[in-house]
Amino acid sequence: PHTAVIIPAAGRGVRLGPGIPKALRLLNGVPILVHAVRAMAAARSVATVIVVAPSDGAEGVRALLDEHPPPRPVHVQVVPGGETRQESVRLGLAALPADADVVLVHDAARPLVPVDTVEAVAAAVRAGSPAVVPALPVTDTIKQIAAPGPGGGAPEPVTGTPDRSLLRAVQTPQGFAPDALLDAHERFAGLGGAEGASDDAGMVERLGLPVVLVPGHEEAFKVTRPLDLVLAEAVLARRRI
Ligand code: CTP
Ligand code: MG
Numbered sequence: 001p002h003t004a005v006i007i008p009a010a011g012r013g014v015r016l017g018p019g020i021p022k023a024l025r026l027l028n029g030v031p032i033l034v035h036a037v038r039a040m041a042a043a044r045s046v047a048t049v050i051v052v053a054p055s056d057g058a059e060g061v062r063a064l065l066d067e068h069p070p071p072r073p074v075h076v077q078v079v080p081g082g083e084t085r086q087e088s089v090r091l092g093l094a095a096l097p098a099d100a101d102v103v104l105v106h107d108a109a110r111p112l113v114p115v116d117t118v119e120a121v122a123a124a125v126r127a128g129s130p131a132v133v134p135a136l137p138v139t140d141t142i143k144q145i146a147a148p149g150p151g152g153g154a155p156e157p158v159t160g161t162p163d164r165s166l167l168r169a170v171q172t173p174q175g176f177a178p179d180a181l182l183d184a185h186e187r188f189a190g191l192g193g194a195e196g197a198s199d200d201a202g203m204v205e206r207l208g209l210p211v212v213l214v215p216g217h218e219e220a221f222k223v224t225r226p227l228d229l230v231l232a233e234a235v236l237a238r239r240r241i
Helices: 032-041 058-067 085-093 115-126 178-188 200-206 226-240
Strands: 003-008 046-053 075-080 102-105 131-137 158-160 168-170 174-176 212-215
Touching: 003 032, 003 085, 032 046, 032 058, 032 115, 046 058, 046 085, 058 075, 075 085, 085 102, 085 178, 102 115, 102 178, 115 131, 115 174, 115 212, 131 200, 174 178, 174 200, 178 200
Parallel strands: 003 046, 003 102, 046 075, 131 212
Antiparallel strands: 102 174, 131 168, 131 174
């Protein structure tokens, strides 16, 4: 079995605040991206990792990954990314090895995903699901609004409250049969904004293929806002004990 991983890492990390791109920020002295590559390389079926770097920073990312090689012999490739996450994944897919039988797409911004979660997603694809997504029940009640307001704290009218027991928050790595993800990206290339997909499985859903959820993990949370860095360092400190 050959699992190939695409790690989109080309975002700026606007919500984290000003500074270097999010994937290059340090967690306990090691770049977030290096943690993410190690987490994926820990899974035994993973033989290839394709890192999608900021388009003006691919050489620096290459040097960084040469400095911090993964603990297992894994082929690590670096390609330049695009303007949107979807475009970055598409550019990563162009480097997919032909013999991969599972492709995982994993946010660089989820550096602490446990290896068991990675293995469970890959195993479910290998068992025959074309698209597999790790997910957790949502803990906050979710309100629906008609459209985003003008911002600046202006009140937003509520239009509904979906039944929380039927909602799931999705994580990565999302796993796919390679043809399913390749077809989805070919079909929906170039769609942006509300038409674009904020996750890869959403595109495969639109092809009409079945998507299944498997249990996610709290430690697969996405580093998005400054408080998430505090949480990530606390998780790492706890792992060392
Ligand atoms: N990503 C990417 N290319 C983009 C945008 C995002 O590869 N053009 C990647 C990010 O690097 C990240 C993952 O997609 O690993 C999830 O995106 P997100 O958490 O939103 O990261 P950013 O887009 O960098 O953050 P923000 O939205 O706060 O700017
Ligand atoms: Mg983003």
